[in-house]
Amino acid sequence: GAGVSQSPSNKVTEKGKDVELRCDPISGHTALYWYRQSLGQGLEFLIYFQGNSAPDKSGLPSDRFSAERTGGSVSTLTIQRTQQEDSAVYLCASSFSLDPAVYNYGYTFGSGTRLTVV
Amino acid sequence: TQLLEQSPQFLSIQEGENLTVYCNSSSVFSSLQWYRQEPGEGPVLLVTVVTGGEVKKLKRLTFQFGDARKDSSLHITAAQTGDTGLYLCAGADLTSYGKLTFGQGTILTVHP
Numbered sequence: 201g202a203g204v205s206q207s208p209s210n211k212v213t214e215k216g217k218d219v220e221l222r223c224d225p226i227s228g229h230t231a232l233y234w235y236r237q238s239l240g241q242g243l244e245f246l247i248y249f250q251g252n253s254a255p256d257k258s259g260l261p262s263d264r265f266s267a268e269r270t271g272g273s274v275s276t277l278t279i280q281r282t283q284q285e286d287s288a289v290y291l292c293a294s295s296f297s298l299d300p301a302v303y304n305y306g307y308t309f310g311s312g313t314r315l316t317v318v
Numbered sequence: 319t320q321l322l323e324q325s326p327q328f329l330s331i332q333e334g335e336n337l338t339v340y341c342n343s344s345s346v347f348s349s350l351q352w353y354r355q356e357p358g359e360g361p362v363l364l365v366t367v368v369t370g371g372e373v374k375k376l377k378r379l380t381f382q383f384g385d386a387r388k389d390s391s392l393h394i395t396a397a398q399t400g401d402t403g404l405y406l407c408a409g410a411d412l413t414s415y416g417k418l419t420f421g422q423g424t425i426l427t428v429h430p
Contacts, residue, residue: 231416233416235418242322242324242406242420242421242423243361243408243418243420244420245417245418245419248417250416256417258417259417291360291361293360306363306366307351307418308363309353309361310360311358312359312360
């Protein structure tokens with residue numbers, strides 16, 4: 201597709217359940233990022249993948265969060281034993297390069313997955 | 319931890335007025351980006367500034383990167399109702415380019 205695709209667009213889950221959020225980046229984009237946006241808060245970095253390099257996981261808030269990227273394309277963010285504080289919009293983005301300034305393309309974001317933990 | 323302070327948090331103006339949004343930090347960034355976000359959508363990139371002192375113009379929008387690459391501003395001339403939205407600045411980490419630090423955002427409402 202022409203843009204970054206995320207699914208599902210909305211997810212309501214019960215506290216304690218596991219959830220998987222999916223991101224399809226733009227074809228050819230080597231870098232993929234996950235951010236979280238809570239109401240009243242800015243975007244919070246979670247993790248990024250660049251090619252075959254080890255991902256930067258420094259933003260993951262706890263060991264309940266994990267992400268993988270298969271075949272250098274699709275990525276899945278998994279949250280285990282969800283808590284109410286996990287409720288947020290999870291945004292995925294992709295880019296040609298790790299440093300947008302190099303190619304001046306910047307990041308292209310998907311529309312996000314709104315996660316509600318009840 | 320890098321922080322980007324964005325101000326003002328809310329801005330409500332009449333069509334035709336000018337406005338400026340500021341982004342300030344004590345940290346140096348390799349580049350700084352400005353995004354605009356509408357409800358239910360992801361942020362959309364407006365511009366990337368890289369060089370200290372750089373000024374970029376995009377129609378009625380003027381973006382400036384501070385000389386020390388710690389701050390930036392977005393100036394809109396003759397605002398239109400279509401400019402309404404959430405504006406976000408984001409700084410790229412010097413050592414880890416993939417990690418963006420976002421400001422809290424400015425909610426701009428332009429009234430007809």
